[in-house]
Amino acid sequence: MDPIAAENFKNFQLDVAALPNYEAVQLEPISRKYLIKLQVGTGVSLLFLVVGFAVGYYFVPEEFKNYLIGAIVLMLALFLWTFFNNIMYVKRSGYALREQDIIFKRGFLFEKTTVVPFNRIQHVSVERSFLDKVLNIATLKIFTAGGSGSDINIPGIKPGIAGTLKEEISERIFRHA
Template sequence: MSLNDPIPQEQWIPTQHTLYTPVAAEYLKLVALTTLLLGLIPVSIALAMMMLVMALALPWLLTGGLLLTLLLALWVYLRHLGARRLGYMVREQDMVVRRGIFWQRHTCLPLSRLQHVTLSQGPLDRFYGLSTLRGFTAGSPHAEITLPGLPSDQAEQLRQHLMAKAGFRHEP
């Protein structure tokens, strides 16, 4: 078989109908909290501006406030739903991350091309005991896979597993 020949269908490894490991429940809380807090600032500013512009015209203020509140609630819900649909699986040859609400995206990281894996934590991640795993591949500066919302101990275990599968040895 040459490089230009397609892989026979019986050798395909499906990603859409397999079980993905979800991210931590704490990540769902973190996404909801940060989205709500970041959304309250513009909503508060918009309401204050509406009060100034409308000179306390109550019906317009209530309608605008209700609309902004509904938009904020929708934004929080969609971000939470996106975090709930985030998942990953590690197979023999690769790691796959699934994300997306309306358009599902399955990103495969071939372990044979893995260069290095990093873990990162922001202050809120540390508070919730979470980490973000990033795997970088050879060939492109933009070839990476990002997986937020992992419990820190699980993220370290996954990092060690991926590096071992990629052929890197840990020297004490």
Template sequence: MDSLGKDFSNDQIDLASLPKYESVAYSSVSSTYLIKMNIQTGIFMLVLFTILGVLWFFQLNQWQTGILLAVVIAAFIFRFWNNYKLLQSLGYAVREKDIVYKRGFIFNKTTIVPFNRVQHVSISRGVWDKILGISNLNIFTAGGSGSDITIPGLDPKMALQLKEALAVKISKDEF
């Protein structure tokens, strides 16, 4: 017995009985998010082509220009393919006690945040988000300097619904 007169217990948990996050039905983000990523990629590639043009102007030889152009075009193609694959890999799910967010197709990463760890939730929208009509949901937990989960490319109404649902879950866990 401990000093409070209660028995201490620390029983082992059967790992097979734990819920499997892999079997969760994930909701996907808006396909408009792909447009945002492609616009950002296009702007980046425009900068690269401008730099290549400046180098060509300063008399880079044919081989150097050709190699740089090939690298830029390969990067351009890879980046657009990467954007498409990334959109397919993004998903989120709200469960009874937590929220699950997955991303990545080469390196998969899944983040599970229990509601009792959530400090606050916010919605953010950048310039491209406003133009394209999408939002980002930011979920902050204790001890972090930034958001622990940022779910990009959500319809603004869905982002607001998720924010309100999480706020209700947070307030239930506090009392």
């Protein structure tokens, strides 16, 4: 290491208690319409499973029908849990844009909060599936350096707000470059 650089090197310890608390930020909720999208996907999966079990029940030998009924009850319990989990996911998800970063919090049992500083963001996109267009929602996708996919997907945002967020983040990326 260069002696002058080594002489100028400083690495002070930070006071952890003085750091900004991301948990104190007021998050914007995602749209309740996203819950409809989740429930439709879960319902379609359930429908296919019920049809499959009904066909299976017709063709399975008599001695295995009790096992099939047990599997059906287990699957219905799993789907009820999934419907409930979808409700809680949408209820507890939110995002916030701050001066230096964007925050996205999601999850119910396993809560996850992602904070991405603008100087790490490579690009931003807005996506809308067919169902998103019907429900008038969009997904904001944020990509950072080194990732193979998007690092944050914020679903259930009104398309106008998603476009505004995309433009604001793009401007902030440009300023930090």
